Amino acid sequence: MAKGRAIICEHRCKGCGLCITACPQGLIEISNKLNASGFHPAVVSELEKCKGCALCALMCPDVAIEVEREEK
Amino acid sequence: MGKVLMKGNEAVAEAAVLGGCRYFFGYPITPQNEIPEYLAKRLPEVGGTFLQAESEISAINMVFGAAGSGARVMTSSSGPGISLKQEGISYIAGAELPCVIVNMVRGGPGLGNIGPAQSDYFQATKGGGHGDYRLIVLGPASVQELVDLTIEAFEMADRYRNPVMILGDGILGQMMEPVEFKVKEIMSGPEKPWATTGAKGRTRNLITSLYIVPEDLEEHCRKLKEKYDGIAAVEKRHESYFAEDAEIVLAAYGTTARICKAVVDQAREEGIRAGLIRPVSLWPFPDEPYFKAADYADAFLAVEMSNGQMVEDVRLSVNGKKPVHFLGRTGGIVPTKAEIYADVKKIAAGGVR
Amino acid sequence: MAVKKVFTKPASMTDKTMHFCPGCTHGIIQRLVAEVIDELGIREDTIAVGPVGCAVFCYDYWDVDFQQASHGRAPAVATGVKRVHPDKVVFSLQGDGDIAAIGTTEIVHAAARGEQISCLFVNNSIYGMTGGQMAPTTIVGQKTTTTPDGRDSSRAGYPVKLTEMLAVLDGVTYSARVSVHSPANVVKAKKVIKKAFEIQMKGEGFAIVEILSTCPTNWGLSPVDSIKWLEDNVLPYFPIGEFKTPGEVSS
Structure with missing residues (x-):
C-alpha cells in the first residue's frame, strides 16, 4: 500500500476543518496550539497512516497542504 | 493634404484616427452620433476596432480595459451619457490610464434637450465623478481647433497617463468648416511598459485604483496631486x-x-x-x-x-x-x-x- | 521508492496568504484557476480582470497581468482588453452581486457579442464583503441582513439563474455550473474551468462558468455546516451541469 505524507503549513492554515471531513481515514484534527494569526491549525495526527490521497489538499481553501507520496 | 470641408463631429473622428486612436467604444446619443458613425467605417480601414457598447457605462469600462492594455482609445458622448461615464472616468483617473473622451455638450439637467450648451463645465473641470482627480479639459472653438486639440489630446493623455476631455458643444459638432489635417502620418503612442500585455519575461502588471491601506491611498493621492500640479504648471492655454x-x-x-x-x-x-x-x-x-x-x-x-x-x-x-x-x-x-x-x-x- | 510531491501550490499562485474568511471555499476556486493556468502553460499570456466584492483582492494571489474593474463591469473591461490583445487569454472573475445584479447588462452583452473571453462567476448566494445582504442569488427563505426573516419571494422575488439565462444566447459557446463543496466536485470544477479556457484558446467563443461557493461568515454557519447547507439549499435550486456546450445551437 502506498505511503504518503500530508504536510499542513501551520501559518497558512485558518483551522476551518474542511480537510478533516475530506480525509477518508479521519487522520486530521484541530490543534490546541494557536498559530501566528491566532487560528488553531489543523494537524495530521497519525501521519504514518496517511496514504497521500490528497483529498484534504483538494478541499483546503488556503492552499496550506502539500502532499507527498512514495512511488515505486 | 489641403483644406477639406468637414463637420465638427466627423473632423474629431478623423483627427482621432490620425492621432493614433485604434479603439473606439461608444453608445449613441445626439448630438454626437457622427463620431461613432464615422469611426464605424474608418477604424476598420486602419486595422482598428469600433464597438457599439450596450451603454455608456459599458463603453467607458471598455475604454478602461483597452487603455490599460496599452492602446490609444477614445469614447464620445453628450451630457447624460457623460454623466453615466463618470464612475468609469474616476476609475480611469485613479488607475492613471490615458484616454480621450469627447463631450459634445447638450442642454441639461436631466434629459434636457439636444440643443448646444456649456452646462457640463463643472462636471468636466471640477471632478464629475468621485474622489480627488482631475481631467485635462480642452475647449476648442472651431472645427480646425477640434482637430488639432483632439490629436494633441492623445499625446497629452499618454504623456501624463491621464484622461483628456474635449469639451465641445452641439454647434461645434454639427458645424461645417474647412480644416487642414497637419499630421502627415498616423501617429502612434509611446511604449507602455506598465500595460497589461501578458507577463512575458517580466513581473506582472497590475492596473488598479484600489489602495486599501490609508497610507498607500494618501501616497497615491499625493502623487496624483503632484502630477496635476505639474500639468497646471505647463499646460495652461x-x-x-x-x-x-x-x-x-x-x-x-x-x-x-x-x-x-x-x-x-x-x-x-x-x-x-x-x-x-x-x-x-x-x-x-x-x-x-x-x-x-x-x-x-x-x-x-x-x-x-x-x-x-x-x-x-x-x-x-x-x-x-x-x-x-x-x-x-x-x-x-x-x-x-x-x-x-x-x-x-x-x-x-x-x-x- | 521515490517520494513524489503529488500536491503543491500551483506556480501561477503567489505566496501571499489569502484574505478569505476561514472555510470560505473561494480559496479553492482561486487555486483551481491557477492550476488551470499552469496546466495550459499560459501564465505569461493571461490577462485577468477582477471584480468588486470579496474577490476584490484576487489579483494578490494570481501571478498574471491583471486589471481591477469597477463593480459589475468586469466583462466590459475584459472586452476592452481582449479587443486590444486578441492573442491573449482573457478571463474575468465576479461574485453574484457583481455579475447578476449591478453588472447584469455587461455580462449579458459580452455574452451576446460572443466575446472571446472566459467569465467565472462565484455564486455564494450572499453579499459577503458588505456584510451579508441579500444577493440576486439568495435562496428563497434564506436569512440575510436585508432579509432578516428570510427571502420572501412575494416581496423580494426569486434568485437569478444567470448561467441558464446566458445559455439561450447565440453568442454563448459554453455555459456550465459547478460546485466546490466536495473533493469530487472540486475535480469536476477544475475540468470545466479548463474547458472554458480551452474554448477561448481555440477561438470558439464565449464561456460562462458559475461556481457555487460557501460563505460561512455571513451564512452564520461553521465551514463544515456551510457545505451541508449548500448541498441542502443551494444545489436543489442551482443544479450542477452543462447548459450549453460547443457545437450546440440554441433553439
Whole structure:
C-alpha cells in the first residue's frame, strides 16, 4: 500500500476543518496550539497512516497542504 | 493634404484616427452620433476596432480595459451619457490610464434637450465623478481647433497617463468648416511598459485604483496631486483677442467665444476698448491672463451657455480685484452678439447688471 | 521508492496568504484557476480582470497581468482588453452581486457579442464583503441582513439563474455550473474551468462558468455546516451541469 505524507503549513492554515471531513481515514484534527494569526491549525495526527490521497489538499481553501507520496 | 470641408463631429473622428486612436467604444446619443458613425467605417480601414457598447457605462469600462492594455482609445458622448461615464472616468483617473473622451455638450439637467450648451463645465473641470482627480479639459472653438486639440489630446493623455476631455458643444459638432489635417502620418503612442500585455519575461502588471491601506491611498493621492500640479504648471492655454489694452475683458470659451470676438470687433468700432481672453484649456484654467488684465481693465464679462459655471474660475482668477459680470443663456439658446454687446455697453457706461 | 510531491501550490499562485474568511471555499476556486493556468502553460499570456466584492483582492494571489474593474463591469473591461490583445487569454472573475445584479447588462452583452473571453462567476448566494445582504442569488427563505426573516419571494422575488439565462444566447459557446463543496466536485470544477479556457484558446467563443461557493461568515454557519447547507439549499435550486456546450445551437 502506498505511503504518503500530508504536510499542513501551520501559518497558512485558518483551522476551518474542511480537510478533516475530506480525509477518508479521519487522520486530521484541530490543534490546541494557536498559530501566528491566532487560528488553531489543523494537524495530521497519525501521519504514518496517511496514504497521500490528497483529498484534504483538494478541499483546503488556503492552499496550506502539500502532499507527498512514495512511488515505486 | 489641403483644406477639406468637414463637420465638427466627423473632423474629431478623423483627427482621432490620425492621432493614433485604434479603439473606439461608444453608445449613441445626439448630438454626437457622427463620431461613432464615422469611426464605424474608418477604424476598420486602419486595422482598428469600433464597438457599439450596450451603454455608456459599458463603453467607458471598455475604454478602461483597452487603455490599460496599452492602446490609444477614445469614447464620445453628450451630457447624460457623460454623466453615466463618470464612475468609469474616476476609475480611469485613479488607475492613471490615458484616454480621450469627447463631450459634445447638450442642454441639461436631466434629459434636457439636444440643443448646444456649456452646462457640463463643472462636471468636466471640477471632478464629475468621485474622489480627488482631475481631467485635462480642452475647449476648442472651431472645427480646425477640434482637430488639432483632439490629436494633441492623445499625446497629452499618454504623456501624463491621464484622461483628456474635449469639451465641445452641439454647434461645434454639427458645424461645417474647412480644416487642414497637419499630421502627415498616423501617429502612434509611446511604449507602455506598465500595460497589461501578458507577463512575458517580466513581473506582472497590475492596473488598479484600489489602495486599501490609508497610507498607500494618501501616497497615491499625493502623487496624483503632484502630477496635476505639474500639468497646471505647463499646460495652461488661452487666446488673447485685443485684451492687452481692454477696459472690458470678455471671458468665453468654445462657441460662445466666437460670438464674443464679433462683439469685441463691434465694440472697438464704436470706441469701446473691449477684448477677449478665451481659455483653450479649461482645466488647467489659464488664470494668469485674467489676473494680469485685472490690473488695467475696469471690468470682466463672462459669457456662457449655462447659468454661470466658468465664471467662477474667472472670479477666482481676478481674485476680487475688479467686478466680474455674467451673461448666460441656457436651454440650447445661444447668446446673440446683440445681447452681449448691450451688456458691454452697459458695463462701459458704468451700469452694473 | 521515490517520494513524489503529488500536491503543491500551483506556480501561477503567489505566496501571499489569502484574505478569505476561514472555510470560505473561494480559496479553492482561486487555486483551481491557477492550476488551470499552469496546466495550459499560459501564465505569461493571461490577462485577468477582477471584480468588486470579496474577490476584490484576487489579483494578490494570481501571478498574471491583471486589471481591477469597477463593480459589475468586469466583462466590459475584459472586452476592452481582449479587443486590444486578441492573442491573449482573457478571463474575468465576479461574485453574484457583481455579475447578476449591478453588472447584469455587461455580462449579458459580452455574452451576446460572443466575446472571446472566459467569465467565472462565484455564486455564494450572499453579499459577503458588505456584510451579508441579500444577493440576486439568495435562496428563497434564506436569512440575510436585508432579509432578516428570510427571502420572501412575494416581496423580494426569486434568485437569478444567470448561467441558464446566458445559455439561450447565440453568442454563448459554453455555459456550465459547478460546485466546490466536495473533493469530487472540486475535480469536476477544475475540468470545466479548463474547458472554458480551452474554448477561448481555440477561438470558439464565449464561456460562462458559475461556481457555487460557501460563505460561512455571513451564512452564520461553521465551514463544515456551510457545505451541508449548500448541498441542502443551494444545489436543489442551482443544479450542477452543462447548459450549453460547443457545437450546440440554441433553439
